Amino acid sequence: MTEKINIKNVAKLAALKLTSEEEQKLEKDLSMIIDHFAALSEMELPDEKITIHPLGMSLNLAEDEAFKFFTHDEALSNAPEAIDGQFVVPPALD
Amino acid sequence: MNIVPTIGMETHVELKTNSKMFCRCNVAETEKPNENLCPTCIGLPGSLPVPNKKAIEYITLLALSTNCAITNDGMFHRKNYFYPDLPKNYQISQFDLPVGTDGSLEIVVDGEFGTVEIERVHMEEDTGKSTHIGSGRIDSATSTHLDFNRAGIPLVEVVTKPLIKSSKEAVAYIEELRQLVIDLNISEGKLEKGNLRFDANISVAYENADELGTKVEIKNMNSLKSLEKAIEYEISRQTKMLKNEEIIIQETRHWDEKKEVTSSMRSKEGSADYRYFSDPDIPNMILDEDFVADIKKDMPLLPSDKRNTFIESGLSIEDANSLGKSATWIGELYNSVSNITKDSKVSFNWITGELQGQLRKLEKATPPNWLNPENLSEIISLVKSDKISFTSGKEILSKLIDEKINPEEYAVANKLIQENDTEEISKMVKEVLDENEEVIERISNGEQKLIGFLVGQVIKLSNGKVNPSVAKELLLKEIEQ
């Protein structure tokens, strides 16, 4: 694969902050793996409807019955920061 | 050359199921935040989604009622982006195989029928609620608080084709969609509660252009009024730019309710890459012919059905439309009353004008249970037949809202029955004229408004019982002689 991977862009999409060393190494490693995919990419494969379940099972929908799972405290039990029962994070920009 | 706008609407409808879309947590509002949660709706490691059957039935109902084609073999997709109110940092949604496609909705604009074409209807889940703490403006917040009670509530997204031509049409469309989800009983449809949320995509172009202009997405319109204003503002902003040959950027803009302008949101580099792929946790969703037929079978009356019935009863398109969008009891009352009085317009006016007006003043949502089609029709007939004046009719109605009375009996007991006998009225007219010769002089000299004074005298003489228009007629005849 001749096209260079824009590792910065991919890292941004994945919300991963990389050091420049990491960027270099990963770019190299990923390019190597992607080159390995060349044979697969070039195969002529027929278009087919995707079946999500490996065994072709179709979806069983659930009945609309509500029940209580967590107490308020259980839900917040691992919260890194919480105030007045809400999870707290640094300001989220749009 | 004319510049014409093109509008597309994206609306999210909150479904009123008992439990969330992908887990069985309760959807009801709670006093405290983070009360209705489970591993799935807060994205704990190891949790899995299981779709809600009722939600699928509701979306199918909506898709069918808008004449959409139903996708028999569909699936869910993951829409990937990072935001703290999104527990998994992907939203389970639908991408290229939505439940419904290519539908339409009949609307009424300025008293005329129109159609809005619908591109797709798809299923997705709501996010949690974020509250920005700080000085109020999002740019200077110091932290964000998160409540995940809302995370996972079923949402239906309805996307129109970009074929809406005016703000009025957009507003009429939202009104129709809202009434539809209420009539289908799949959503409360309350804008102020966020049951229905909408964004508008707006572009402008010269009339003869081959392509549509650059589309701009407008968010944060919380009422129909702001929808209308925002669209108007944006159209005018883009039109100015087009005329000045300025480039319109594809972006998302925020409607500022206070300043009444749209403004750029913090810029995102280009359009987002959501990396949609089919959700491997949810097998293919087969909605077969039997399933669809069952849903169709139980389809309630649609707003368009009710509107047509009202039109057939004699109302104008405009009146029929507004009646269909009022509370159910109003339409039902209208049907019964117009059946009895055989006068659709008058029945409509009395119910939507007088009755609703009086109830509103008393801050009542509905009339008392003793107010029924029969006694209301009685009041209407009394006025129609000139037995009582319109003012008296209003008085009786007011009394009826207050306590259980018989309108005709009340009218008689309170001497509201009008004198309509021409002979009787002529006598009184002659008497008044005899006593007011100077006034007659002045009227003959041009002071026409003194006629009113004379009519008042006749009314006084009759203790309010005389039919004022008959009195006036006779007075004028006499004066001319």
Next chain:
Amino acid sequence: MDHYKLPISDINKLFKDKKLKPSELYTEVFERTASTESIIHGHLSLFQEENIKKATDADERFLKGDELGVLDGIPVAIKDNINISGYATTCSSQMLSNYISPYDATVISKLKEEGVIFTGKTNLDEFAMGSSTENSAFGPTKNPWDPSRVPGGSSGGSAAVVSAGSAIASLGSDTGGSIRQPASFCGVVGFKPTYGTVSRYGLVAFASSLDQIGPITNNVSDAKILYNSIRGHDPFDATSLKDVNVKQPKLEKAKIGIIKELMEDGISEDAKSEVHKVSKLLESQGHEIIEVSLPLTKMSISIYYLIAPAECSANLSRFDGVRYGNRVNGNTSYEMMEATRAEGFGPEVKKRILLGTYALSAGYYDAFYGQALKARSMMKKEFTETFEQVDYLISPTTPSDPFKFGEKSDNQLEMYMSDLCTIPANLVGMPAISIPTGLSSSGLPLSVQIMSPSNTDNTLLDFAQNLESEVSFDALPQIQGDGE
């Protein structure tokens, strides 16, 4: 006498016959743990305190004749990517080093009802991504057969503790071979069930369409017992199957296919000769051995390394420090998420997330992920057609015997190649079992893998059990410090 290598049904009989008490067995097992853990490092956490009470409760039950079933009082180790309420589930990651599960995985609820005693949580490659357990953030697990060698991965801890006797059995998870390969490296039995027969609710997802929980045990009969107690439809898992009836393969005079493509380049001579040795044994049992060709298996690594990272890139997005996990602060929530993930994830996890993100991103979907899905679909067809010719398929479990620490960690492609033989079963969804059959020229365990059509799990287990008794593999690791 030592009981920790006995089959579960034998132990259960001893319990019922009052010749052994659950608390005595537990003490034995715990003493094994105490003497081997410092070398092996198979467990990340031990539930010692509460287990003493659980064991004596089990004693009571057997005394009264109230025992819960064949698994009552049996110490089982659990891979640390399976949630047990009230205990840490770290996935061997810094990201979750402080995370305490507030709920039980479905398999755990089921085992609790059986009276199983959980020894503790075992080590794995971080988030189940790896083939050696070298990717654990808390240090590697050593192979009981030779501590300078890897136990395999990602369920290295689970396999090592069974091999060492610090648990009677364990649960692992298998996405591309993560139960079978470490089982092979540690000389024990590893079984990956048909996709969907065991609930994934409570298993921290790596690749949703490939993951399955399964048993790692001393023998096939134990695997069968454990499998049948954890399997079953689960309303909390939309991919979990309701009972499916399919034609079962034959147990006698069966046709067995050796997969040609898994006996070629990249497979060691030792591994190939095990397959040949076992084939001869099977022939002597009256079965027929033929060679079959499944050309698409050569694409397995590429297909897998597109599908698994793509799915995991989304599955791991939830680890952002918002609702749980080791948060690293930032000025904005996005910066916080970025920093939290940078510090919480190890290099292999980051690599796979980025690979998956790339494969799914705009412009690349069709060539990569989309293409992999199509190829997977074709591969399934190839196997379905082949199973019309044969009852079972046989191959090596791993290309070689256990490698040394650091041997493959610099060569990512070689590391990925460890999964060559095991990946097809995950891609297709079929059940696969690895049983130890012999020792390599270095004296390290070698195994063969048997596969059968989907939903024939118990028949496969029965078939494997017959083979196992014919093979009679009874070698045990000599762990340094083992008094013997």
